[in-house]
Amino acid sequence: DGGITQSPKYLFRKEGQNVTLSCEQNLNHDAMYWYRQDPGQGLRLIYYSQIVNDFQKGDIAEGYSVSREKKESFPLTVTSAQKNPTAFYLCASSLPDRTHEQFFGPGTRLTVL
Amino acid sequence: AQSVTQPDIHITVSEGASLELRCNYSYGATPYLFWYVQSPGQGLQLLLKYFSGDTLVQGIKGFEAEFKRSQSSFNLRKPSVHWSDAAEYYCAVVGNDYKLSFGAGTTVTVRA
Numbered sequence: 316d317g318g319i320t321q322s323p324k325y326l327f328r329k330e331g332q333n334v335t336l337s338c339e340q341n342l343n344h345d346a347m348y349w350y351r352q353d354p355g356q357g358l359r360l361i362y363y364s365q366i367v368n369d370f371q372k373g374d375i376a377e378g379y380s381v382s383r384e385k386k387e388s389f390p391l392t393v394t395s396a397q398k399n400p401t402a403f404y405l406c407a408s409s410l411p412d413r414t415h416e417q418f419f420g421p422g423t424r425l426t427v428l
Numbered sequence: 429a430q431s432v433t434q435p436d437i438h439i440t441v442s443e444g445a446s447l448e449l450r451c452n453y454s455y456g457a458t459p460y461l462f463w464y465v466q467s468p469g470q471g472l473q474l475l476l477k478y479f480s481g482d483t484l485v486q487g488i489k490g491f492e493a494e495f496k497r498s499q500s501s502f503n504l505r506k507p508s509v510h511w512s513d514a515a516e517y518y519c520a521v522v523g524n525d526y527k528l529s530f531g532a533g534t535t536v537t538v539r540a
Contacts, residue, residue, distance in 0.1 A: 319471075346526075355437075357518065357532040358472075365526075373527075405471055414460050414479055415526045419471040 318342065319420035321406050326425045328393075328400075336391045336423045338406035344418070345411045347389035351375060352403040352422075361404075364389055393425065401427045430455040430523035434531035441509050442539050449504040449534050451519030460522040461502045463493055466533075467515050475517075478502060489513070514538040 319340045328334045340347065346365045350358040360373030364383040378397025383389055389408075393400045403424050407417040431454045441447050453459055460479050464472040476487025483495040493504045502519060519531045 321471075348528075355532065358530045360527060363527065403469075407472075414477070415522050415528070416460075416462065416474070416477060417528055419464075419473075421471045422469070424469070 319406060319408055319418060321404075321420040321423050323423060324421065326423055328425065328427055330427055331395045333392055333394050334400075334425065336393070336404055336406075336425070338389045338391065338420060339387055340389075340406075340408045340418075340420075341387060342408055342418060343386070344408035345386070346409040346415070347383070348407040348409070348417065349373075349379075349381065349389070349391045350405045350407065352405060358405065361391065400425055429525075430459070430521050430529045432519050432521050432529055432531035434517075434519055434534050436534045437532070438535045438537065440537045440539060443511055444508050447504075447506045447509045447513070447536065449517050449519075449536070451502045451504065451531060452500050453502060453519070453521045454500065455521055455523060457524065459502075461493075461495065462520045462522075462528070463487065463491070463502070463504050464518045464520065465489075465515050466518065472518065475504070509536075509538055511538045511540070 322337045348363040349361040362381045364370035380392045405422045406420040409415045409417045433452045462477045463475040466472050475491050476485050478485050478495045517534045520528045
């Protein structure tokens with residue numbers, strides 16, 4: 316069954332610690348994305364990658380980092396530099412065509428204690 | 429740059445009544461438009477999409493949307509709402525940078 320998996324579903328971290336969120340897809344999609352979701356603000360793009368070993372900053376990249384060493388995987392690290400990391404994080408991947416329809420994972424809720 | 433506006437933050441509708449969610453977009457060329465639905469604590473699920481052709485698009489769960497270029501709109505409709513339709517709904521547009529721009533979302537509450 317093809318899809319996108321994100322782990323863990325819930326994540327807690329202490330202030331000042333870095334934490335890495337996992338995103339894996341078996342859809343054979345070239346492009347992958349990370350979004351942050353806060354109540355009343357919709358989805359905001361953090362980082363995206365259109366091909367392995369390449370990625371670009373989105374609208375709110377400060378305090379985050381990513382890597383794209385494999386086509387299937389696009390992990391997101393929330394660093395201690397991120398001022399307000401508590402949020403719901405969504406990973407997505409898109410079709411390799413001109414429409415760029417995106418498919419979403421189930422999300423990870425990060426809470427900073 | 430492209431953008432999407434969803435004018436209604438929250439809509440309450442009775443079960444069995446019709447539902448219409450508004451979406452206005454800003455984009456110079458022919459847009460690729462999407463409607464997604466999100467249940468609490470879940471990811472986004474695609475309801476329907478418009479790329480070209482017939483301006484009335486049918487989606488899953490009995491939803492449809494109509495693309496109106498003259499009004500820059502892509503409104504979502506459902507003739508008869510079920511309690512399970514209570515969720516957050518997002519309209520989105522792909523621009524020439526190949527990124528999705530989302531509206532702020534509309535929360536739909538269904539009352540018995």
